[in-house]
Amino acid sequence: xxxxxxxxxxxxxxxxxxxxxxxxxxxxxxxxxxxxxxxxxxxxxxxxxxxxxxxxxxxxxxxxxxxxxxxxxxxxxxxxxxxxxxxxxxxxxxxxxxxxxxxxxxxxxxxxxxxxxxxxxxxxxxxxxxxxxxxxxxxxxxxxxxxxxxxxxxxxxxxxxxxxxxxxxxxxxxxxxxxxxxxxxxxxxxxxxxxxxxxxxxxxxxxxxxxxxxxxxxxxxxxxxxxxxxxxxxxxxxxxxxxxxxxxxxxxxxxxxxxxxxxxxxxxxxxxxxxxxxxxxxxxxxxxxxxxxxxxxxxxxxxxxxxxxxxxxxxxxxxxxxxxxxxxxxxxxxxxx
Amino acid sequence: xxxxxxxxxxxxxxxxxxxxxxxxxxxxxxxxxxxxxxxxxxxxxxxxxxxxxxxxxxxxxxxxxxxxxxxxxxxxxxxxxxxxxxxxxxxxxxxxxxxxxxxxxxxxxxxxxxxxxxxxxxxxxxxxxxxxxxxxxxxxxxxxxxxxxxxxxxxxxxxxxxxxxxxxxxxxxxxxxxxxxxxxxxxxxxxxxxxxxxxxxxxxxxxxxxxxxxxxxxxxxxxxxxxxxxxxxxxxxxxxxxxxxxxxxxxxxxxxxxxxxxxxxxxxxxxxxxxxxxxxxxxxxxxxxxxxxxxxxxxxxxxxxxxxxxxxxxxxxxxxxxxxxxxxxxxxxxxxxxxxxxxxxxxxxxxxxxxxxxxxxxxxxxxxxxxxxxxxxxxxxxxxxxxxxxxxxxxxxxxxxxxxxxxxxxx
Ligand SMILES: Cc1ncc(C[n+]2csc(CCOP(=O)(O)OP(=O)(O)O)c2C)c(N)n1
Ligand SMILES: [Mg+2]
Numbered sequence: 001x002x003x004x005x006x007x008x009x010x011x012x013x014x015x016x017x018x019x020x021x022x023x024x025x026x027x028x029x030x031x032x033x034x035x036x037x038x039x040x041x042x043x044x045x046x047x048x049x050x051x052x053x054x055x056x057x058x059x060x061x062x063x064x065x066x067x068x069x070x071x072x073x074x075x076x077x078x079x080x081x082x083x084x085x086x087x088x089x090x091x092x093x094x095x096x097x098x099x100x101x102x103x104x105x106x107x108x109x110x111x112x113x114x115x116x117x118x119x120x121x122x123x124x125x126x127x128x129x130x131x132x133x134x135x136x137x138x139x140x141x142x143x144x145x146x147x148x149x150x151x152x153x154x155x156x157x158x159x160x161x162x163x164x165x166x167x168x169x170x171x172x173x174x175x176x177x178x179x180x181x182x183x184x185x186x187x188x189x190x191x192x193x194x195x196x197x198x199x200x201x202x203x204x205x206x207x208x209x210x211x212x213x214x215x216x217x218x219x220x221x222x223x224x225x226x227x228x229x230x231x232x233x234x235x236x237x238x239x240x241x242x243x244x245x246x247x248x249x250x251x252x253x254x255x256x257x258x259x260x261x262x263x264x265x266x267x268x269x270x271x272x273x274x275x276x277x278x279x280x281x282x283x284x285x286x287x288x289x290x291x292x293x294x295x296x297x298x299x300x301x302x303x304x305x306x307x308x309x310x311x312x313x314x315x316x317x318x319x320x321x322x323x324x325x326x327x328x329x330x331x332x333x334x335x336x337x
Numbered sequence: 338x339x340x341x342x343x344x345x346x347x348x349x350x351x352x353x354x355x356x357x358x359x360x361x362x363x364x365x366x367x368x369x370x371x372x373x374x375x376x377x378x379x380x381x382x383x384x385x386x387x388x389x390x391x392x393x394x395x396x397x398x399x400x401x402x403x404x405x406x407x408x409x410x411x412x413x414x415x416x417x418x419x420x421x422x423x424x425x426x427x428x429x430x431x432x433x434x435x436x437x438x439x440x441x442x443x444x445x446x447x448x449x450x451x452x453x454x455x456x457x458x459x460x461x462x463x464x465x466x467x468x469x470x471x472x473x474x475x476x477x478x479x480x481x482x483x484x485x486x487x488x489x490x491x492x493x494x495x496x497x498x499x500x501x502x503x504x505x506x507x508x509x510x511x512x513x514x515x516x517x518x519x520x521x522x523x524x525x526x527x528x529x530x531x532x533x534x535x536x537x538x539x540x541x542x543x544x545x546x547x548x549x550x551x552x553x554x555x556x557x558x559x560x561x562x563x564x565x566x567x568x569x570x571x572x573x574x575x576x577x578x579x580x581x582x583x584x585x586x587x588x589x590x591x592x593x594x595x596x597x598x599x600x601x602x603x604x605x606x607x608x609x610x611x612x613x614x615x616x617x618x619x620x621x622x623x624x625x626x627x628x629x630x631x632x633x634x635x636x637x638x639x640x641x642x643x644x645x646x647x648x649x650x651x652x653x654x655x656x657x658x659x660x661x662x663x664x665x666x667x668x669x670x671x672x673x674x675x676x677x678x679x680x681x682x683x684x685x686x687x688x689x690x691x692x693x694x695x696x697x698x699x700x701x702x703x704x705x706x707x708x709x710x711x712x713x714x715x716x717x718x719x720x721x722x723x724x725x726x727x728x729x730x731x732x733x734x735x736x737x738x739x740x741x742x743x744x745x746x747x748x
Pocket of ligand 1: 029058060082086089470472520521522549550551552553554580582583584646650
């Protein structure tokens, strides 16, 4: 099986879908001739032509709004927002339009659009290239929200998202574009090309939305996380030598409640980890679900490890980032209770 | 039945491997356009918004009504302008090198666009406020902003007035009339209009100055800014820096089937001018006119500065993937430093030898500041700003949940 970076895997998914379905169109800022600032669409315009893959003016609400109009008229747009931090001009279009067109028209119209965007920090990007806004979307009925953390999942989930009949927010942890990251920024960069999870099947395959991935099996404690934090959590678990179960949620809306609950019932302990700011973050929702379903199986309070409630800083990035230290502290505390 | 419509997609005149081609750039001779009355209306600006105001002719001589309107600037003013532009360029060159050496995370150059910020700043007064983009460090340099603060922000160290919170070049300098820069494009344009409205409402005689790039005129906020300026008629100058590119995207994508960005303002009922942004004297003359108009209570105005982005978009970008390598050299309006230098020499107020001396002096000054600032920490030699500083200033008063998080951080 070929190895790919996450960038190549995403490109391959779009390539496969452009080939299979002539209703698929790809557009966004710098995605056409240049192939995107992260190169995710490199070569696609050359291969499929400008009517299928094109550059847009810098207007995110237009990118999504045009996509909604096209989707309602039967096309399958997969649009790119250059950074998740720049999605806010499109927030109206996403939350008030895309999310509700099916429901409010009693299914006369629908909106099969995929909105891709790089998310998360770890690249010295400061407050406007590092945000993790997933909770702003998981709060909205009618949207699906996905965040893969491996090239294999990135391709399979993007294909599933592009085949889905409803709008999907597709978050790409940019720190993982080229390789896994264990939270130690001083360590040499790793590549997907030498990693088992960088193996990506050729051609078409879809990973169903709504299903979590068991990243590592264990009995002592359940770690619920996604995106960049999956590998940081794994490194923390290795450091402590814990028999932890790590669940990569990958579908943030809907959540795979069955997998989550079965694991917590088994281990009786739970830590939830994300990069996003804490207050009203997704961890709060996940912990509420776990508490409601697993209260009598719990042997310790559930702890969350998150980004702090401050704008994502530039110079203090590694004080902000919920790294191995903080995860180890949380795990130790949960194990000692 | 098939549709009669086919979508249109804008293309730059040349791509990598092709010869740069600016033959479609329409450049009128210098000195042919009139200076309008300060209270000119949009309907009387059609030519000014579609043509190009130029003052220096091809021999470096100021000609025409705008040259007359400007008068003859004294030699010291122009030498200061030249020195500001040279300082900006030296900083750009050295900072990009330092970034390449891994001393900072990121950098954005303004090479080729120096005349616009440097000349514009000279017309501003204490209390006026710029709402800039990341490509307008030249406003700060010409405004006498201390270089150690400027570089400190770029190195995110103890010299940084913003405590390392912001990406390099996203400055904020209230005392120097420089509003805090957001990475989110376009937002500042509406702020400029609101600030100007507040000045009018509170009887302050100061003006506000909005800045935006050609690509970012596509944002909702650009249009909101124009409409608001048209509705309320506040004291604001709205600038568009058209440097032909928005990262890899050719300016035609944002311009669509419109002819110029200046002309866009006419539809909103705003007077607008289009100017050679590489001509220091044209920038001076038009800035003088625009600030006089706005200070005089005649209402807002939009100016499109026509220029070329000589460098990469940022230190993360490689333009050889989307435009011809030598396109900058082919730019028909030349280099702003070279043109002002030639003009000063033609006036007898400068010489090649003085230029070389000035270059050496500016370089020495920047190198000295850079050495001092680097001693306070670079990415290669980090001297971290305390992590807990990120909680300061989230709110005026720190709420309990943040106090607890600061404790949890262990500092
Ligand atoms: C809302 C938003 N969308 C996208 C971006 C990413 N981005 C940063 S700079 C840039 C190009 C801006 O081009 P232009 O306005 O012409 O200014 P220039 O860089 O040429 O000075 C883009 C797309 C952003 N910063 N903010
Ligand atoms: Mg531009």
